Amino acid sequence: MHGGTCGRNLAFGLVGAMALAGVAQAETITVYTSYEEDELAAFLEEMKQDLPDLDVDVLRLSTGDLQARILAESANPQHDVIWGWAVTSMVDPRILELLEAYEPANLDRVPARFRDPEGRWFAVTGYMAAFCVNNEVLKAKNLPMPTSWEDLLDPVYEGEIVMPNPASSGTGYLQIASILQMKGEEAGWEYLRGLDKNIAQYIKSGSRPCNSASQGEYAIGASFALRAIKNIAEGYPITMVIPAEGAGNELEANALMASSDNKEAAQRFLDWTLSDRAVDTYYDWKEIVTVSGGAMPENFKAAGLPDDIGSVMWDMDFAWSAENRDRILEQWTAEFDN
Amino acid sequence: MALSGAVARPPRHDRLPIALVTLAVAAPLLLFILYPLAFILGRSFVTETGLGFANYARMLGNERFLGILANSFAVTLVSTVLAVVLAYLFAYAIQRTAIPWKGFFRLVAIVPLFAPSLVQAQGLVLLFGRNGLINRTFDAGIEIYGYWGIVIAMVLYVFPYAFLILSAALAVADARIYESAEMLGAGGARVFRTVTLPATRYGLAAAIFVCFTLVITDFGNPMVIGADYGVLATEVYNQVIGQANFERGTVIGMILLVPAAIAAFGEKYISARQFAVVGEQSRPLAIQPSPGRDAVFTAVVVAIALAILAIVAIVVFASFVDLWPYRMNLSLRHYAFDVQNGIEPLWNSILIGLMAAAIGVVAITASSYMVEKLKSAASRPLYFVSILPAAVPGMVLGLGYILAFNNPANPVYLIYGTLLIIAICNVYHYHAQAFLISSTSLKQISPTFDEASATLGGSRFDTFRKVTLPLLAPTLVGIAVFFFMRSMVTLSAVIFLITPSTQVAAVSVLLLEDRGATNQAAAFSVCIMAVVVAALLLTHMALRLAGFRNVSLIR
Missing domain, CATH: 3.40.190.10 (Periplasmic binding protein-like II)
Incomplete structure (x- = not known):
């Protein structure tokens, strides 16, 4: 009953989209995040410099919306990576069982108390x-x-x-x-x-x-x-x-989904989140960065944040x-x- | 004049086609409404120790829950009564009096349908907040946050829905009855009580149902303006989004379905007393100007229109101000959008709106015709399913869609993650409201038409095509507009279905708001509203050019 040209056009669109996805699949990952939209845009722009061949499709939702979304989709997850998401939510046992332990390059830059002892997540910002x-x-x-x-x-x-x-x-x-x-x-x-x-x-x-x-x-x-x-x-x-x-504070953690069918690309992305360029950019946007490096921007200090956060x-x-x-x-x- | 319920049993040769049509109509309703809800129902029974009623016992046995339930009813009953009374007056003025500028007032009445929720929330605060225009100007000491804030916001929010139904109910009338009543010496009030009111009984009941369910399932208004006044819908939000506890959230979702069940049973009683207004001999009512009456109704309509417009106008104005309320010089800086994907989500929304309008008109025509005109054993269950989504909070429906369709074994998975599934979700999210507008119109068309064409050897299909459809057409145009508008702004279910490549305009507003760029979010909302108004004007002009002179996009 929903037929007609509308349905047909859509079917064409669908086939087209699938074909595109097929071509680009090797280098496309889907990332769910709660980073605010302007931070996200800045991070992604920097990432493109280092990983020009990686297409990162990002869905941004608030922490609570994202938790509901991930749990509801858990029978068939649609994303490869969780990026910048509240640790308090990440340690929900229903979330943890969806993750796969991964040790990204440079993980030792993150102090041990800011990462999961079993290696399933690590927190870089907060x-x-x-x-x-x-x-x-x-x-x-x-x-x-x-x-x-x-x-x-x-x-x-x-x-x-x-x-x-x-x-x-x-x-x-x-x-x-x-x-x-x-x-x-x-x-x-x-x-x-x-x-x-x-x-x-x-x-x-x-x-x-x-x-x-x-x-x-x-x-x-x-x-x-x-x-x-x-x-x-x-x-x-x-x-x-x-x-x-x-x-009081909250940390934002990154993790690899066990269900990802593109783990190699997802891991490259997670490695990047601990790279020098990423850390420098975090400092431009976030008041808490767990990795040393970078410097706090002037407007943060002007607003009243001390150098030693x-x-x-x-x-x-x-x-x-x-x-x-x-x-x-x-x-x-x-x-x-x- | 015949009772619409008293259609004779269809002749034998009609039964197979009717069964087939019923199946074709029922299948999508079952798939896109009942099937996702079954998953929600299932979730509400999941406990730590297996399936059971523990979640229900825990929620219902809680004293705090009873308080929230009482709060919900206090808000819902008062908002519903206010909205329906005001909408009846407004619709009566449009359909039965000779007030000026009807086209403009029609548009104003439905503004809340295509205003992003941010606009209403911001507008109320900018006007009535502690630091709002009125308190600052008059030192009035108005406290908007709390019970009355929610009621005011709710009345504004549901007014257009009630208006669309009541306007459809009042749109047609048989001049002969009014002439007889006048000849018998009945005064205006008596004519209203004995002719007009009974003829709109079904529309009134439908409007009450729609307002009731919209208010009781809405969490946006109480969240923004309700302060600590907790209601059932905010409790669903607390559980599902705040604490990711689907089990407790879905319990409340199930409890919210009770009003829909009651309404489905009540409908039988109300319909049995609803007279069809347009029969084969009826003459349309010609409205005679009446200076006194028209002046009173103009005043009422202007007052309501001003209330609706003031909220929107202050947000539009503030979006052009450098920094409301501190730097009041005019500025375009909030319109320099730097949100991801720019205005591309706006195109996605327009596409979704057009798809929802097309799918919606077909789906609604089919389901309302099926229920109202092809009476069969399936009519009552289909009626129930058709109005059921009204009682489901969008958030719960969105969850249901994921649980049901995010499954490669389900054929619907083919369109999962596309714009199409968002459009379909919108159609079924708002199915009840559109269905009730349509069935209100259909109830006014006498079944004698079917009998007449049957005697003349015509098929039901002929009657549908030559009589019912033309009479219903103005309502269907309105329904297409309705789906388009809602699709441009709705968020609560959609948020569960968007993907990185199917971002919509309402989400851009949310992204901007979440990152603290509230003024830019307001400016983006203004653009969305401008797009809707532009689309309406373009359609209107296109229809005129095509030769349809008297088509009104909003009935």
């Missing part, structure tokens, strides 16, 4: 929690500039703080997990109860709290550093504040975050999301 504080709102409401999570308990901020909902946002979860790790569970939950009194909204995305603060809707949006840096570049009157206790980062226990996720989210939603 992002960290930060507050976006709107200067104009602070001035208009005569509020002090916060410097730490502890400051956010001050009753003057009541109804002026937005943060991501950890049940729907990975950024939200890393913030909660870092607080529970830093303070210990008991004191951590007590802190979250105090913080809850000042929270206007738990927003269901990791970047929207910063955007909301940037637009002047609220004074403070708990989000991540790169969003603050990009919003400052866009011109918004905000200050990036790295919480003094140490910033390690000095402001909380040393996250990613295994703990992953193992306790269900339990923490259950308790969190029961207490704060009803």
Whole structure:
């Protein structure tokens, strides 16, 4: 019933596409990533210089969308490589069983604690929690500039703080997990109860709290550093504040799919992600790079990041975050999301 | 005037062709709606200890869940009532009064159908947010985030769907009845209550069903404007996207199907009382100007149109401003798109929109004709399947499509990863809404036509071609437009089906938004809307050149 010319044209198109795919197959791989679109474009441009004969088809989805997509497709995966994707999601046992251990060239550049002991993934970049504080709102409401999570308990901020909902946002979860790790569970939950009194909204995305603060809707949006840096570049009157206790963070890992039928090309790509050129480019775009080399760009420093990023980062226990996720989210939603 | 339900049993020689047609209509419905949903149903029973009801017990036995359920109903019932009342007034003004500029107001009514979801979210915040235009200008202290924010956003979002159905319901009327009523001395209110309202009973029920299911399955509006007001659809999002827990997400997906099941049973009761409006002797109603009535309805229509336009206009305006609300000088900088693939995804979307329009018109004509005119034992089950997708959140449908069709053993796998499967997914995602617009129109066509042509020796096919199709044509044009528009902006199911080579425009908006370039995302959204309006104008002009003078693209 769906016949007619429309169907026929499509059939032709399909045959054409298949033929093309057949010709180029040896050097085409499909990569799923959560790198933001502008970062991705910059990385791919550099990659073309080193690997001109490799066609990389990239699908970019947010961390949560991508996890749903990969799991739903797991009976017949459509991609060869996972690139730049949250470690907390990567260590989901349902994901791990889809991966194949691979030791890329230069793997020793990545400190051991940033890779899977069984070799299934390695993390090269990451992002960290930060507050976006709107200067104009602070001035208009005569509020002090916060410097730490502890400051956010001050009753003057009541109804002026937005943060991501950890049940729907990975950024939200890393913030909660870092607080529970830093303070210990008991004191951590007590802190979250105090913080809850000042929270206007738990927003269901990791970047929207910063955007909301940037637009002047609220004074403070708990989000991540790169969003603050990009919003400052866009011109918004905000200050990036790295919480003094140490910033919770998430790493972005790369992995090879066991199902890939083009492993040789996929491995070349993974090797490239640890090459000098790749690492240099990471430094241009990411606040956390686990491999030494490169230098932090000026606008990152201008926004308030120190040269030694390690000095402001909380040393996250990613295994703990992953193992306790269900339990923490259950308790969190029961207490704060009803 | 005959009851539309009272069609005589088809003569024996008709039965085999009817069975074949039924099969041809049922097959795609089963394949593209029920089959993917079966996988979702299956998933909801998967537990750590094998198959069972543990997920249901766990979700339903949770006090928090009951709160969310209550929230969902509080939002859905109020939004539905408001949207249907406003849409009825709007449709009545368009179809039954002599207000000016009907073509323009029709277009305005359906703007939310082709506005990317970002536009509505941004528009509400820019207008009513804490730092929005109204609060800054008047220091009004309006708090948009929360219950009323969701309701306002939902009413705007579902208004066009209700309008399209009610407009189809009010489009045709038999002048003779109105003349008799007038001769008998009935006043305006009485005529409305005893003639107009009963004649639109089915359309009204359809509009209520469509609004109800759209609101209860939408997670976009509550996510952006709802603050911490949790509803069922955001809980599906939390489970599926936030925590990758398909089992719990699909449980809620299954619970959301209950309204569709109730509606399918209720339909029998409502249809039995629906009179066909257009019989072989009916005369179309000629609208006489009436200054008082027309002034009142013009005011109502202008007020609603302003509300819809204000939201879009402020986003369009902000997209041309250097940095809203801090640097208000005009600038084109947000239109220098530096998103991957540039505007190529826009072409993909247009192609998908055209395919969805073509496939959709055929599919909808077939299924609604089958259910409404070829009454058979299969009609009721087919009706249920036809309206079922309304109750399925797009995210759940998208998941179902992957689980069902990402399988080399399934013939549909041949088109997996192409634009075509996205178009098909769009058609079946919005099948219910289009089906109800079409069946509302079909219900008004009296079955006496079939009987008459049968007596004259004509076949059902002749009647369909010479009588039903011409009467239905204006609605079908509208349905093609509807599928085109939705295809340009829908995201929730599509996101599961796009591949690196089948990127669509709505995803470009999402990519820009996700990387923090919200202003560029708004500018891209404006381009999408401009493309839709341009496509409408071009089609309109092409139809005029081809000699179709009185065809309205939106009924």
